[in-house]
Amino acid sequence: MSNQPLKFFAFDVTAPAHLTAGSWRDPEDEGWRYTDVDYWTDTARMLEDACFDGVFFADTVGYHDVHGGSPDAAMRDAAQFPINDPALVVPAMASVTRHLGFGVTASLTYEQPYALARKFSTLDHLTAGRVGWNIVTSYSESAARNLGLGTQVPHDKRYDMADEYLEVCYKLWESSWQDDAVIRDTEAGAYLDPRRIHPIGHKGTYFEVPGVHLCQPSPQRTPVLFQAGASSRGTLFAARHAEAVFVNTMTPELTRHGVDRIRTAVARAGRDPRSVKVLALITVIVAPTDAQAREKYERHLAKVSYEGALARYAGWTGIDLSNVDPDLPLQYADVDGSRSIVEMFSKADPGRTWTTRQIAEFIGVGGTGAVIVGSPRTVAAELRTWRDVADLDGFNLSYATKPGGWEDFIELALPELRRQGLARDAYDERATTLRERFYGAGQRRTLPDHPASGIRAARHEGGQLPGAVGALA
Ligand SMILES: Cc1cc2nc3c(=O)[nH]c(=O)nc-3n(C[C@H](O)[C@H](O)[C@H](O)COP(=O)(O)O)c2cc1C
DSSP: OSSSOOOOEEEEESSOOOOOOOOGSTOOOOOGGOOOOHHHHHHHHHHHHHHHHHEEEEEOOOOOOOOGGGGHHHHHTTTSOOOOOGGHHHHHHHHHHHSSEEEHHHHHHHSSSSHHHHHHHHHHHHHTTTTEEEEOOOOOHHHHTTOOOOOOOOOHHHHHHHHHHHHHIIIIIISSTTOEEEEEEETTTTTOOOBBEEEEOESSOOOOOOSOSSSSSSSSSSSSSEOOOOOOHHHHHHHOOOOEEEEESSSSSHHHHHHHHHHHHHTTTTTTTTEEEEEEEEEEEOOHHHHHHHHHHHHHHHHHHHHHHHHHHHHHHOOOOOSSOOOOOOOOOOOOOOHHHHHHTTOOOOOOOOOOHHHHHHHHHTTTEEEEEEHHHHHHHHHHHHHHHHOEEEEEESSTTTTHHHIIIIIIOOOOHHHSSSSOSSOOOOOOSSHHHHHOOTTSSOOOTTHHHHHHHIIITOOOOOOOOOEEE
């Protein structure tokens, strides 16, 4: 268990509504401003003033059309739809901040590694090393249909492809360019020294990338790698590649089982299990007193869209519950969508069964994460319990309305968390990149036991460089 101050990320999406079904109906909610760049720069300033570690953007390249066999319910409730590309607001947010990190979800199923590696190198340059990639393989049939695959790649095969995808990215980020390849030698007439830029020569089962990376080395080279799929295959993937995992939550005890499983898998993969940071999805509803917080929560509950919640569940998992008796208990089924979400409402707690109605009620506020409701003291006590029981490093904070949910957290809960040593009140000025935020000042590159470091070492430090593109005259 970590005694460091907790890490806090704001969990958001570039869409009018995220995990709380019907949040947009609250007059205080400003989710509709997602198309306005000022909204994002204001949010960035607010989070940096409060010393948040970062903002964490969810994303999907599909829409929820499984519920009732149509996208109607998702469209009516703005259930993660319409949705813009989060990567494109990051440079604007970075330009008004110096410390805030950016976790950006991007699917590897619909973009070649060569193109994605370039996108993240660009973001790492423009954020001065403050970017992380939340690696997802996507759960959405509609994404597969509209992006040319017809149907989804089967669940476990997606992760097999993802392993090779990461290998290609590591080669591009870590080994293609030497640190000193940009020389800007006006005398010799050479901006670059081609001898220091190397083709990666990758030819694998799924990908072929013979050439060089398009970008010069960025501050972190490999962005901080996040992962959030907790099925058996997903956990194996996380154990190899993730530097931080993002977990759903129901109770601290159940979350602990998942966290133990991840740390055991990390150790089996030959890495230090404590080096993988665990962030939990949580929504905090805080007010000056417990009673006022409860009232606020009831107000949010009254606005929850039952159909909107089920449209989300159906989209995430591929399971349509629209024609199921809402009070019948449900059982686990293997799906090509998110298996961890199906597991959460079936196998995770052997002592409990779930009905459609209960799933909709749970998801309604804060999605697949627990909701903490109370005064600043209650919230601090709860977060401490979650940290200790579930062995967490921090939280990804969702909201019932935005930006009010985070404003309340910052104004009311943070001072108490700071008093109790649970939250920082200043940034470490020496740790300027996102990776240093996790591992301390000076650690801009992946840790030695990470596979990206293996590729870096094999190509550079071992002196065995692959053939250079050309030679300077
Ligand atoms: C807390 C949390 C947040 C997630 N956010 C996203 C997201 O924004 N976009 C996405 O495509 N998948 C998201 N996922 C889905 C997973 O990353 C994963 O691709 C999916 O759950 C399927 O993998 P699994 O069967 O191993 O769980 C999220 C999962 C969790 C637990």
